[in-house]
Amino acid sequence: MLQLENLTALRGQCPVVDAVSASIGPGELIGLIGPNGAGKTTLMRAALGLIAHQGDSSLARLDPMARARAAAWLPQAREIAWGLSVAELVALGRLPHGRDHGAQGAEAVAAALARMGLENYRVRIATQLSGGEQARVLIARALAQQSPLILADEPIAGLDPAAQIETMEVFRAHADAGGAVLCSLHDLGLAARHCTRVWVMDRGRLVADGPPATVLSRALLADVFHIRAHFEDTAQGAVFQALSTLKR
Ligand SMILES: Nc1ncnc2c1ncn2[C@@H]1O[C@H](COP(=O)(O)OP(=O)(O)OP(=O)(O)O)[C@@H](O)[C@H]1O
Helix, strand or coil: CCCEEEEEEEECCCCEEEEEEEEEEEEEEEEECCCCCHHHHHHHHHHCCCCCCCEEEECCCCCHHHHHEEEECCCCCCCCCCCCEHHHHHHHHHHCCCCCHHHHHHHHHHHHHCCCHHHHHHCCCCCCHHHHHCCCHHHHHHHEEEEEEEEEEEECCCCHHHHHHHHHHHHHHHHHHCCEEEEEEHHHHHHHHHEEEEEEEEEEEEEECHHHHHHHHHHHHHHHHHHEEEEECCCCCEEEEEEEEEEC
């Protein structure tokens, strides 16, 4: 679904994404984690071909319409420019499939609204919703796109705990249905509980790639995140709690 080969993105002379090679297949929910400034957003934007890059991304090679059918993009900034109704905004997710929304389009929009619990918001003006409600609308638009791959930049930031869990469950369901999701996260607990795999970025490099329980070792948490944490695999799933900071 996505292959990256030596993907590199420069800011000035400085590589903020440095020779990243990795791939994503169906069924995966990948948590892209790393400290502030590690290069997570830049990696996703380069993979999508939204910024200049070196190396190769299988998505960036596609023409824009084919790329939009292959991957939905949820940027960190949740900007809703127009005062459209929620249903109209979510229907914009159908644009990569042509102007005629048709029965399949209407079904996809209805399913996305239902999945995000937005049926009662259909006629509300999207710009008049709360930040968390707008976030759910934008996720619904991405789901309505029916692209196999979703790239989401901090999709749970600013959401209440229930909405965070629900969002991760929506992504997991998308992966379980044969799609895949790459989402950047700062909540390592949610990453550990919900993701099938994590990619860890540090200073532009992909320094670890594997199942959360293997990757989130005491040494990695100290080296990359400068924290000490409690991490335990329990009957209720992985439990993670950051305990204290370590000297950088
Ligand atoms: N437009 C830009 N011009 C110059 N430097 C930039 C630009 N965008 C990002 N950078 C730099 O690139 C590096 C990586 O930024 P990026 O936004 O990818 O990090 P991130 O891992 O997503 O961070 P965060 O967790 O804080 O959102 C940072 O050092 C940042 O200052």
